[in-house]
Amino acid sequence: MExxxxxxxxxxxxxxxxxxxxxxxxxSFYFNWLLNHLLQADDQKIAGQLWALHAGGFFNIEKRNIEPGQLPAPLHWFKWESYWTWISGFTLLVITYYLGADAYLIDASVLALQPWQAILISLSFLAGSWLVYHYLWKSEFARRKTNLAMLITAGFIVLLAIALTHIFSGRGAFLQMGAILATWMTANVFFVIMPGQRKLVKATVEGLPQDKRLSEEAGWRSLHNNYLTLPVMFCMISNHYPASFGSHWNWLVLIGLFGVGVLVRHYFNARTKVGNWKPVWLLVLAFVIFAATALLASYPQLKLSLEQASAISYSQVQPIFAQRCVACHAAKTTHPAFPVAQKGVLLETEEQIRKQAALITVQVSSKAMPLGNLTQMTEEERALVLKWAQQVQP
Incomplete structure (x- = not known):
């Protein structure tokens, strides 16, 4: 029942x-689109404007220069979408990855951890990485050397990817990276963008000049959020694709696919700017990086499929399935964490196992299964199962 x-x-x-x-x-995407399509207006009180057609209606959208002492009402703020995304996401992290740390967060073949240790490390990365990122971009150095600060931030993300994939399971590391960057994004809204906007509004109401530095800082963080969005979205769906997180070079796969997300986001940002520049080459480059990343991740499996191996009988692998897989993939499971067979996959009979040979190849080669290697499948057993599965596939 629980x-x-x-x-x-x-x-x-x-x-x-x-x-x-x-x-x-x-x-976020809509406002970014608006900013890139604003046209200059004759009225100096209007910073930019555009006309749009939607749902049979014509809309005239203006970005106004608000004079001190004036504030339109009602004034709509956009913050709770971000807050509730993080709150619900963190709750899911607790329910799935913290309460199920043995299965989803820890892989003893990567690093033997107790659940409480893995959870503490995860929380430390969430808070600690934000502080490093935040104080870098609060510094005068970032203001004077913005491009260099960008490179440092990118390097920091690479270091995080390497560290996480050497601490957690591949599945857990990818999700943890997504949680880290999502935390940065929401913290940008909560600690920088919203406080800055409140100060700007307060200054306007009191008839004081606005601090342009606040707008500049909010603009930086908003831009960072814009480019982090697609990488974070990939991390959140990555648990469905063991071929990515299960690779031996999974940290490099993660960074490669991050690069794809950033390039795609930059393409849409660039193509929506007023003008004739259509940077299709960004999409071409993104495709090349995606293909290269997929090839890197799939290389061990491709190599295995090309190798000539002696025939392996079902009787050689049956004990491995019985000992390592059937506890979670049976009509009546025996593992306490899984009351029903995951995704309905049954591995009790030769016929059932043969039908799943292609799936077994992906799941076992990527080390996504057994989940968290709870049943302690050895590398020798894994290699034997893979060779047999390759043989029986059509």
Missing amino acids: TILVEWASLAIRWIHIITAFAWIGA
Whole structure:
């Protein structure tokens, strides 16, 4: 009963997470599109304007220069979309990855950790990485050397990817990276963008000149959020693709796919700017990096498929499936964490196993299964299963 309740709670929170994330990302993308399409107006009180057509209606959108002492009402703020996305996401992190740390966060073949140790490390990365990033961009150095600060930030993300994939399971490391960057994004809104906007509004109401530095800092963080969005979205769906997080070079795969997300985001930012420049080469480069990353991740499996190996009988691998897999993939499972066979995959009979040979190849080669290597499959057993699965595939 407890497992069922946890599953339904997880479903409800995940649904909330997706809804609020759509609202946040949609608003962010839309305002970015607006800023890139604003045209100059004759009225000096208007910083930019555009006409748009939607749902059968014509809209005239203006970006106004507000004079001190004046403030339009009602004034709409955009913050709760971000806050609830993080709150629901962190709750999911706790329910799935913290309560199920043995299965989802820890891989003893990477680093033997107790659940409490893995959770403490995860929380430390969330808070500590934000402080490093935040104080870098609060510094005078970032203001004077913005491009260099960007490179330092990118290097810091690479170091995080390397560290996480050498501490957690591949699945856990990818999700943790997404959680880290999502924390940066929401913290940017909570600690920088919103306080800056409140000070700007307060100055306007009191008839004081606005501090342009506040606008500049908010603009930086908003731009960072814009470019981090697609990499974070990849991290959140990566657990469905063991071929990515299960690679031996998974940190490099993670950075490669991050680069793809940033290039795609930059393409849309660039193409929406007023003008005729259409940087299609960014999409071409993104595709090349994606293909190279996929090849890197798939190389061991491709190499295995090309190797000539002696025939392996089912009787040689049957004991491995019985000992390492059937506890979670049976009509009546025996593992306490999984009351039903995951994704309905049954591995009790030769016929059932043969039908799943292609899936077994991906899951075992990527080390996504056994989940968290809870049943302690050895490298020798893994290699034997892979060779057999390669043989029986059509």
